Amino acid sequence: MINLKIDPEFQSQIPPLTDDEFKQLEENILKEGKLLSPLIVWNNTLVDGHNRYTILQKHPEIYFSTMPLRFENREEAIAWICQNQLGRRNLSPEQKRYLLGKQYEAEKKAAKIFRGNQYTLAKKSGGAHDDNHHSGKKTCDRIAEENGVSRASVLRASHYTRGIDIADNLSPGIKQKVFSGEVKFTNEEMSKLVQASVEHRSDVLAQILHPEALEVLESASAEFEPEKAEPVPMPTPQTEEFRCYHVPDEFMKVYKSLSRATEMMKNSWKKTLKNNPSYFTDPEKQKVLRFAMQRPANYLTEIETYLEKALAEALEGEKTA
Structure with a gap:
């Protein structure tokens, strides 16, 4: 042999x-x-x-x-x-x-x-x-x-x-x-x-x-039109259901500005992930993606916490007055 x-x-x-x-x-x-x-x-x-x-x-x-x-x-x-x-x-x-x-x-x-x-x-x-x-x-x-x-x-x-x-x-x-x-x-x-x-x-x-x-990415990034002249319905979470809140005209400027910022972020993420789809499937790359997701999520959570605190303080101030 x-x-x-x-x-x-x-x-x-x-x-x-x-x-x-x-x-x-x-x-x-x-x-x-x-x-x-x-x-x-x-x-x-x-x-x-x-x-x-x-x-x-x-x-x-x-x-x-x-x-x-x-x-x-x-x-x-x-x-x-x-x-x-x-x-x-x-x-x-x-x-x-x-x-x-x-x-x-x-x-x-x-x-x-x-x-x-x-x-x-x-x-x-x-x-x-x-x-x-x-x-x-x-x-x-x-x-x-x-x-x-x-x-x-x-x-x-x-x-x-x-x-x-x-x-x-x-x-x-x-x-x-x-x-x-x-x-x-x-x-x-x-x-x-x-x-x-x-x-x-x-x-x-x-x-x-x-x-x-x-x-999934395309579906999650459907076109958004913040430039509509008419008020845009905004879902607001309640106990077990949602009700629509129509943005008053005098608030529309701020609403549109924040909406554009949201759309810019969505488009940026959409473009980046479309060019790097392996971040959906590679376990190690997913960790990076999830870490990047934490920052905007944490920031919105901070705003939500501040809103609740500010509203509670305002209501307390009215009672005191």
């Missing part, structure tokens, strides 16, 4: 087996007593066959062989893994879309690395590289043809893949939830995440994952 290196990035490109699929694979290998297909390796690093290698570690008596492949760099290895996995029949649409985009992105990076080397493809083969495969077709067109999709589908898959990787970096484990169908993202949502600035990506992801939070 040889010890092969496991590269987490290589392994993460391979869609995981379900428990039943893994169990069935293990039973088949034990029945055969050997691996029918060799493990693919690159410089003693496992490239393909991670599930089978896990089973081998449990059953070292099983005979197996390895097949070394040569890659110029790790991006070429990733592209090969994706291309190999795309040949599987049991991929979900999300897995296929991700692998399609990952292969394209990996081959583009491999091409850039290769062009940056001292020896160019032109010197090695007599032809120009320029993002072309040795067949002469552009990478995007070739991958599209190999998988029976359009060129536009490959480009959309590229944005989708980059978005999934960003989402998984922000929220580890989310890629597997996408592959299992527990979470679904559209191409448009992933493009929005890719195009967002680095500092805003967590909020964009929160907005995508929890759109209901924004709906």
